[in-house]
Amino acid sequence: MQLPRLVDAALDRLVVPGYSRLGYAARRAGWNTLRAGSLEGRTVLVTGASGGLGAATARGLVALGARVELVVRDRARGEQARAALHAEHPGATVDVAECDVSSLADVRRYAAEVRDREAAVHGLVHNAGVMPPERTETAEGHELALATHVLGPFLLTRELRPVLRAGASPTSPSRVVFVSSGGMYTASLPTDDPEFRSGTYSGGAAYARTKRMQVVLAELLADDLASDGIVVHSMHPGWADTPGVASSMPGFHRVTGPLLRTDAQGADTAVWLQAAPEAGHSTGVFWHDRAPRPTHYLPRGAETPQARAALWTLCVDATGEDA
Ligand SMILES: NC(=O)c1ccc[n+]([C@@H]2O[C@H](COP(=O)([O-])OP(=O)(O)OC[C@H]3O[C@@H](n4cnc5c(N)ncnc54)[C@H](OP(=O)(O)O)[C@@H]3O)[C@@H](O)[C@H]2O)c1
Known part of the structure; x- marks a missing residue:
């Protein structure tokens, strides 16, 4: 039975019930099962797929019949993830490709390689994520969370x-999904210092603001790519038990442990956004647990057109892409 909309929204606003496995359990009762084989013939690329939610997303996509490319920065870890997937789904078509999404040069190289070898790609999941303990710059001089979550995925x-x-x-758009975070509710779009050069750096703050940027970027890319039949969504997974949460937030992991979702539960909406017909009928929407969610709880938090334009300019200037 589907949860009444008000109850669902209340779970969301109370955070702990909505983001934990409790929210998942309450909501899933109203969901339709995704059709087995619904992704047959589709190729989906998943970044950061060597473990955590990326590997779980790949698992969910493969279970629906997709051919999946695990886009990883460490080939050995990628091969381990592929072996684990094959153990569960022996007939699955799973490839491993190396790409460090925080490196614009490597992203450009990888994308050219994909264009050379693939006639078509049907889905892309921007899952790779980091919470840097201290301010770190990539070789190209970009703050690491910005490069990993925003600039690399844009490029x-x-x-x-x-x-x-x-x-x-015409009946089935290609789909791009950004795996953002509920942490983005705590941050507004940075306008004057996106590289976090001034002030006291905090990995948590850098994480939250770049996750906010992902949500706005998904909206901007949705407009940009609409004429090509490509839809772009963002989502947040709630709180899931992954190696990243255990290592980046050990205190949070300890306290919330029993309430955390499994990796598959955290990945569910990203998989659903690639497969569900209804997710192909809209674009630029922010989702959690298979439902559209507000991007701000208070209207006055909404970003200005100027701030949105500044994000676009930042991405274009950093990557050299056409505006
Ligand atoms: N788990 C949660 O509760 C939660 C909540 C909100 C949002 N999220 C988001 O969900 C996504 C996955 O998180 P997770 O919890 O699964 O984290 P995780 O366990 O740390 O996994 C992160 C993955 O990203 C990869 N990665 C990091 N930087 C990369 C780069 N530059 N290039 C390519 N791959 C890179 C890592 O590869 P290595 O194996 O090489 O390190 C790893 O496979 C992230 O975007 C995170 O922000 C998670």
Whole structure:
């Protein structure tokens, strides 16, 4: 039975019940099962798929028949993830490709390689994520969370545009999904210092603001790519038990342990956004547990058109892509 909308929204606003496994359990009772084989013939690339939610997303996609490429920065860990997937789904088509999404040069190289070898790509999940303990710059001089969550994914999406366009059909758009975080509710779009050069750096703050940027970027890319038959969504997984949560937030992991979702529960909405027909009928929407969610709880928190334009300019200037 589907949860009444008000109850569902209340779970969301109270955070702990909504983000934990309790919210997942309450909501899933109203969900339709995704059709087995619904992703047959579709190729989906998942970044950061060597473990945690990325590996769980790949598992969910493979179970629906997709061919999945695990996009990883460490080949050995990628091969381990592939072996684990094959153990569970022996007939699955799973490839491993190396790409450090925080490196614009590596993203450009990887995207060119995909364009050369693939006639079409049907889905892309921007899952790779970090919470840097201290301010770190990439070789190209970008703050690491910004590079990993925003600049790399922007460039990868733009550079894969031709193959994503080729994968789209009038009845079935190609789908790009950003795995953001509920932590983004605590941050507004940074306007004057996106690289976090001034003030006291905190990995948590850098994480939250770049997760906010992902949500706005998904909306901007949704407009940008609409004429190519590509839809772009963002989502947040709630709180799931992954190696990243255990290592980056040990205190939180200890306290919330029994309430944390499994990796599959955290990955569920990302998988659903690739597979569900209804997710192909909209674009630029923020989701959690298979339902659209507000991007701000208070209207006055909404970003200005100028701040949104500044984010776009930041991405374009950093990557050299066309505006
Ligand atoms: N778990 C949660 O409760 C939660 C909540 C909200 C949002 N999220 C989001 O969900 C996503 C996955 O999180 P998780 O909890 O599964 O974290 P995780 O266990 O730390 O996994 C992160 C993955 O990203 C990869 N990665 C990091 N930087 C990369 C880069 N530059 N290039 C390529 N891959 C890179 C890691 O690869 P290595 O194996 O090489 O390190 C790893 O596979 C993140 O975007 C996170 O912000 C998670």
